[in-house]
Amino acid sequence: MIEIQNLTKTYGNFEALKSVNLSIDKGTVFGFVGPNGAGKTTTMSILATLLLPTSGTAKVGGFDVTEHPHEVRKKIGYMPDFFGVYDQFKTTEYLHFYGASYGIARPEREKLIPQLLDLVNLSDKKDSYVDSLSRGMKQRLCLARCLVHDPDVLILDEPASGLDPRARIEMREILKELKLMGKTIIISSHILPELAEMVDEIGVIEHGAMVAQGRVSDIQNRLRVKRVLHIRVIDRAEELAARIRDEAHVSQVFSDAMGIHVQFTGGDAEQSILLGNIIASGFQVISYNEVQSNLEDVFLEITKGGSHNELA
Numbered sequence: 033m034i035e036i037q038n039l040t041k042t043y044g045n046f047e048a049l050k051s052v053n054l055s056i057d058k059g060t061v062f063g064f065v066g067p068n069g070a071g072k073t074t075t076m077s078i079l080a081t082l083l084l085p086t087s088g089t090a091k092v093g094g095f096d097v098t099e100h101p102h103e104v105r106k107k108i109g110y111m112p113d114f115f116g117v118y119d120q121f122k123t124t125e126y127l128h129f130y131g132a133s134y135g136i137a138r139p140e141r142e143k144l145i146p147q148l149l150d151l152v153n154l155s156d157k158k159d160s161y162v163d164s165l166s167r168g169m170k171q172r173l174c175l176a177r178c179l180v181h182d183p184d185v186l187i188l189d190e191p192a193s194g195l196d197p198r199a200r201i202e203m204r205e206i207l208k209e210l211k212l213m214g215k216t217i218i219i220s221s222h223i224l225p226e227l228a229e230m231v232d233e234i235g236v237i238e239h240g241a242m243v244a245q246g247r248v249s250d251i252q253n254r255l256r257v258k259r260v261l262h263i264r265v266i267d268r269a270e271e272l273a274a275r276i277r278d279e280a281h282v283s284q285v286f287s288d289a290m291g292i293h294v295q296f297t298g299g300d301a302e303q304s305i306l307l308g309n310i311i312a313s314g315f316q317v318i319s320y321n322e323v324q325s326n327l328e329d330v331f332l333e334i335t336k337g338g339s340h341n342e343l344a
């Protein structure tokens with residue numbers, strides 16, 4: 033649904049995007065993450081046909097953003113990171129305005145708008161002035177506005193930024209519904225653990241270059257060069273810690289009141305063999321688990337010190 037090839041963008045002498053490649057299948061929720069200034073907004077603005085690329089191509093639903101911007105616009109709903117709402121409108125009027133801009137006839141809009149307000153949980157605010165809505169409500173109204181023409185693709189630039197935790201959860205629930213409706217969604221965020229729960233894939237961009245892209249679990253696996261295992265036994269923890277040091281794929285061991293922590297370089301099979309050896313040696317294991325890294329850890333690992341080439 034989205035295909036970006038060798039995309040570059042320069043502002044004067046500054047290279048904001050350096051040959052970015054990105055491919056997103058229909059129905060995927062794609063999380064676009066990267067530090068401030070990495071190039072997320074630039075990429076999304078190009079996809080939204082608001083900015084021309086310097087070189088390379090970007091296609092949405094098979095249409096090139098430079099050659100067929102009008103076709104692309106029919107396919108996308110775009111929510112910018114900063115947006116204005118017309119404060120003097122009521123929410124319903126606001127959506128009528130956008131619906132009419134897309135050429136949707138009034139009778140159709142009369143049916144559509146209550147559905148949209150319901151989707152974004154604003155039905156009880158249908159007669160409220162936009163001015164009186166909270167930030168979270170305005171974000172949701174903006175999302176409803178993006179949906180008036182039933183686009184296949186949603187390009188959402190930091191939709192959860194500046195929202196309190198409750199408003200973020202509401203936004204996340206709405207995005208889940210949109211995914212169920214079959215929309216392809218590209219969403220940028222700094223709130224990485226939040227993103228992990230709702231995206232199928234992530235792309236990490238840093239200094240204008242994609243440094244990792246794939247399914248969240250795959251990227252986590254690729255980064256798990258060293259896993260951390262946490263083991264609890266009924267007794268003889270110190271004895272077990274000393275013994276584990278000699279096992280294959282174990283690089284570091286330390287124990288504390290919480291149990292034994294093992295840095296492990298093996299894969300799933302080796303991890304299972306280690307457990308077998310521990311039990312065969314007569315230790316009574318209460319728990320044996322791998323400490324899960326969350327998306328925040330993954331992101332920090334990928335972007336630390338620029339040592340990420342093997343992931344590109």
Ligand SMILES: Nc1ncnc2c1ncn2[C@@H]1O[C@H](COP(=O)(O)OP(=O)(O)OP(=O)(O)O)[C@@H](O)[C@H]1O
Nearest residue numbers: 043046048066067068069070071072073074075113
């Ligand atoms: N119009 C412009 N003129 C010059 N430089 C620009 C312009 N727009 C963006 N940049 C620069 O390009 C780089 C990428 O900016 P962009 O807004 O795409 O990053 P971002 O990943 O969206 O960051 P943020 O998370 O802070 O919004 C930044 O260094 C920014 O300063």
